[in-house]
Amino acid sequence: MRQNSQKPFKERILQSSRSKQSRIVLAIDVHDGRPRELTDQAIGLFEQTRQSICSVKFGRQTILSIGPERTSELLSKIRGYGFTTIIDDKLNDIDETNAAITKAYVNIGFDAITVNPFTGWKGGLETTFKFAHEHGMGLLALVYMSHPGASEGYGQRVLLGAGSKKTRPEFEIFAEKAVEWKADGAVVGATRPNIVRRAKEILGTSVPIFSPGVGTQGGEIARSLKAGTDYFIIGRSITEAQNPGKIAEEFARVSISPHD
Amino acid sequence: MRQNSQKPFKERILQSSRSKQSRIVLAIDVHDGRPRELTDQAIGLFEQTRQSICSVKFGRQTILSIGPERTSELLSKIRGYGFTTIIDDKLNDIDETNAAITKAYVNIGFDAITVNPFTGWKGGLETTFKFAHEHGMGLLALVYMSHPGASEGYGQRVLLGAGSKKTRPEFEIFAEKAVEWKADGAVVGATRPNIVRRAKEILGTSVPIFSPGVGTQGGEIARSLKAGTDYFIIGRSITEAQNPGKIAEEFARVSISPHD
Numbered sequence: 001m002r003q004n005s006q007k008p009f010k011e012r013i014l015q016s017s018r019s020k021q022s023r024i025v026l027a028i029d030v031h032d033g034r035p036r037e038l039t040d041q042a043i044g045l046f047e048q049t050r051q052s053i054c055s056v057k058f059g060r061q062t063i064l065s066i067g068p069e070r071t072s073e074l075l076s077k078i079r080g081y082g083f084t085t086i087i088d089d090k091l092n093d094i095d096e097t098n099a100a101i102t103k104a105y106v107n108i109g110f111d112a113i114t115v116n117p118f119t120g121w122k123g124g125l126e127t128t129f130k131f132a133h134e135h136g137m138g139l140l141a142l143v144y145m146s147h148p149g150a151s152e153g154y155g156q157r158v159l160l161g162a163g164s165k166k167t168r169p170e171f172e173i174f175a176e177k178a179v180e181w182k183a184d185g186a187v188v189g190a191t192r193p194n195i196v197r198r199a200k201e202i203l204g205t206s207v208p209i210f211s212p213g214v215g216t217q218g219g220e221i222a223r224s225l226k227a228g229t230d231y232f233i234i235g236r237s238i239t240e241a242q243n244p245g246k247i248a249e250e251f252a253r254v255s256i257s258p259h260d
Numbered sequence: 261m262r263q264n265s266q267k268p269f270k271e272r273i274l275q276s277s278r279s280k281q282s283r284i285v286l287a288i289d290v291h292d293g294r295p296r297e298l299t300d301q302a303i304g305l306f307e308q309t310r311q312s313i314c315s316v317k318f319g320r321q322t323i324l325s326i327g328p329e330r331t332s333e334l335l336s337k338i339r340g341y342g343f344t345t346i347i348d349d350k351l352n353d354i355d356e357t358n359a360a361i362t363k364a365y366v367n368i369g370f371d372a373i374t375v376n377p378f379t380g381w382k383g384g385l386e387t388t389f390k391f392a393h394e395h396g397m398g399l400l401a402l403v404y405m406s407h408p409g410a411s412e413g414y415g416q417r418v419l420l421g422a423g424s425k426k427t428r429p430e431f432e433i434f435a436e437k438a439v440e441w442k443a444d445g446a447v448v449g450a451t452r453p454n455i456v457r458r459a460k461e462i463l464g465t466s467v468p469i470f471s472p473g474v475g476t477q478g479g480e481i482a483r484s485l486k487a488g489t490d491y492f493i494i495g496r497s498i499t500e501a502q503n504p505g506k507i508a509e510e511f512a513r514v515s516i517s518p519h520d
Contacts, residue, residue, distance in 0.1 A: 031360050059357050060320075060349075064364035067327040088357075089320075092350050092376055094407040097319050100291050104324035116352055118378050120409025147354040149380025159417035159427050167419050167427075 009112045009138025010184045010208065013084050017054035017231070022252035025055040025086065025210065027235030031065040038062070039070045046078055048245040049238060052252035057086040057233055058110075068108050075109035084111040090142060091128065092116040098128040102137065112138030114187060117174040118153070121181070129181055138184035143199050144171040146189025146213030171195060175202040189213040190224040190232065200228030214251070221254045269372045269398025270444045270468065273344050277314035277491070282512035285315040285346065285470065287495030291325040298322070299330045305499050306338055309508035317346040317493055318370075328368050335369035344371040350402060351388065352376040358388040362397065372398030374447060377434040378413070381441070389441055398444035403459050404431040406449025406473030431455060435462040449473040450484040450492065460488030474511075481514045 006012070017023055026049055030038040046056060056078050063071045075085050087110040091098055098119075105113055113132065119125050132139050144154040154174070157167040171188075178186045179202065188199045190211035200209060208230035214221055215237025224232070232255055234248075241247040266272070277283055286309055290298040306316060316338050323331045335345050347370040351358055358379075365373055373392065379385050392399050404414040414434070417427040431448075438446045439462065448459045450471035460469060468490035474481055475497025484492070492515055494508075501507040 029357070029360065031364060059353075059360070061357065061360035061364050063324070064328055064361065064368065067329065068324055069327065088353075090352050092352060093319075093348075094405065097289070097321065097348075100289065100319070100321035101324065104291060104321050108324065116376070116378075118376075118413040119405075120407070120412035122409035123407030124405075124409035124412075126409070145354065145379075145384075147380070147383030149382035149384035149386070152380035152384075153378040157419040159419065 006136050008184065009084060009136070012111070013055050013138075013231070014208075016083060020052065020054050020252070021256050022052050022054050023225075023229075023231050023255035024053045024248060024251050025057050025231050025233045026053045026238060026248065027057045027059070027088070027212070027233050028239065029059040029062055029235055031061040033065075035066045035070055038066050039074055042066075042074055043077065045239050045244055049248035050081060050083070052245070052248040053083070054231065055084045055086060057088050059088050063087075063108070068104075072108050079109065079111075084138075086110065086112040086114070086138075086140065088114050090114050090116050091125070092119040093124075095123050095125075095127040098125060099131050102128050102132055106132075106135050106137055110137070112140055112184060114140045114142060116142050117177045117181075121177075125181070133182075139181075140185035140187055140210055141174060141178040141181070141183040141207075143174045143178060143186040143188045144192060144195045145187070146191045146211075150189065171199065172202060175199045175207075178207050179203060183207055185210050185231070187212065187233075188229070190220070190229060193223050193227040196224055196227035196229055203228075221251065225255065266396050268444065269344060269396070272371070273315050273398075273491070274468075276343060280312065280314050280512070281516050282312050282314050283485075283489075283491050283515035284313045284498075284508060284511050285317050285491050285493045286313045286498060286508065287317045287319070287348070287472070287493050288499065289319045289322055289495055291321040295326045295330055298326050299334055302326075302334055303337065305504055308505040309498060310341060310343070312505070312508040312512035313343070314491065315344045315346060317348050319348050323347075323368070328364075332368050339369065339371075344398075346370065346372040346374070346398075346400065348374050350374050350376050351385070352379040353384075355383050355385075355387040358385060359391050362388050362392055366392075366395050366397055370397070372400055372444060374400045374402060376402045377437045377441075381437075385441070393442070399441075400445035400447055400470055401434060401438040401441070401443040401467075403434045403438060403446040403448045404452060404455045405447070406451045406471075410449065431459065432462060435459045435467075438467050439463060443467055445470050445491070447472065447493075448489070450480070450489060453483050453487040456484055456487035456489055463488075481511065485515065
């Protein structure tokens with residue numbers, strides 16, 4: 001297994017973003033078809049867009065459909081071009097399971113993983129943060145997801161301590177954990193610019209914001225960028241377009257110099 | 261893809277539990293080694309214990325290590341003996357991703373999946389519940405996990421509504437969602453018998469309780485059973501024993517007639 005001989009994930013993606021002049025993380029989710037076809041589809045999407053993106057994110061459905069070996073080959077190709085790769089696992093298990101899952105992803109060849117801070121630290125994410133950082137793996141903490149129902153959990157107000165009467169939004173607590181746990185990124189949906197703004201106040205410059213939800217889900221790049229987003233996770237708006245390369249290029253341009 | 265031509269998951273596992281005289285769900289997590297060896301290890305563990313268990317649960321690390329094809333073969337063997345199989349995914353994504361992941365698990369051959377109610381309903385778990393139930397797939401909702409840090413999220417008190425001053429523990433809200441969403445089970449750690457008891461009051465007889473955390477993590481079967489647990493999820497205490505078959509047999513006996 002690889003050791004932490006390279007720069008932290010946060011620095012690697014920033015470098016990539018600067019050299020490509022793009023804040024776009026391409027989300028590749030392929031799962032309807034035979035493994036070989038899906039792998040070719042994924043490679044095709046990457047090839048068409050790689051001039052305009054700074055990283056690639058995969059969902060679990062893709063690995064479940066094409067298998068770990070083919071995923072490894074795919075990642076190796078992508079990383080060969082100097083890109084980082086993210087597995088969107090939304091990890092939320094007990095420590096031993098989290099560590100085993102993270103280790104499996106490191107072996108497959110991922111550079112970063114998303115985790116859900118709701119899990120808690122002790123016997124939860126503590127060992128995963130330690131293990132991941134020892135192996136040069138980045139950790140992106142969910143702070144507020146992009147779908148409407150996210151308000152049920154991420155948007156709820158939580159009582160601070162047993163004797164207290166003060167409450168605080170869950171996502172603010174998660175943002176503070178992201179800073180405290182030294183996460184390499186925080187995921188905040190582009191669909192809620194006010195939340196991005198508030199999260200940025202807590203995260204400052206130490207934890208960059210990754211925002212999904214642009215395009216298909218309705219979030220707008222310029223508004224979200226102004227609110228504090230550092231990277232945009234874009235899937236369907238690019239991958240389902242007639243010309244993914246052209247659309248990615250447009251997104252990249254807006255992500256660097258917004259029209260405002 | 262299979263259609264819902266069979267009984268609901270809840271009834272199938274109950275039937276299995278009665279016929280085997282066991283409330284033990286064997287958790288098989290194999291991930292340190294080559295795919296072929298790990299698959300053989302998993303089959304071996306199942307063969308040694310199958311007289312004393314009522315279902316089998318797998319973690320994601322196993323599928324990531326042996327791949328979807330071998331997992332399919334493995335599940336097919338286990339299901340051939342009439343057992344149900346559970347994937348412990350702790351699903352917590354947006355609707356389209358949740359549906360794609362669940363579909364992938366149905367295709368691999370799983371009978372049930374764990375989900376995290378924190379995700380929320382609209383644009384979150386709604387379509388997954390619909391899709392899973394249409395395909396005869398059971399859904400087990402996390403209500404309170406077994407590790408110490410679970411208190412941070414599952415144990416926090418949440419404000420009820422914007423104008424309200426009333427608060428309620430998160431796990432009670434999750435238990436109510438499990439009932440309302442028609443989950444096939446609720447996961448409550450055996451490490452907290454008082455929580456099991458309180459969850460049971462909300463879940464009643466409509467949603468059975470699955471408790472991990474017995475043995476290695478410190479929970480006790482008899483106490484947890486009395487508090488309301490219906491099924492015990494046991495992994496390491498059986499799989500790391502010198503004689504897994506014998507230990508599983510003992511657990512099964514205690515799970516049906518506790519010493520109290």
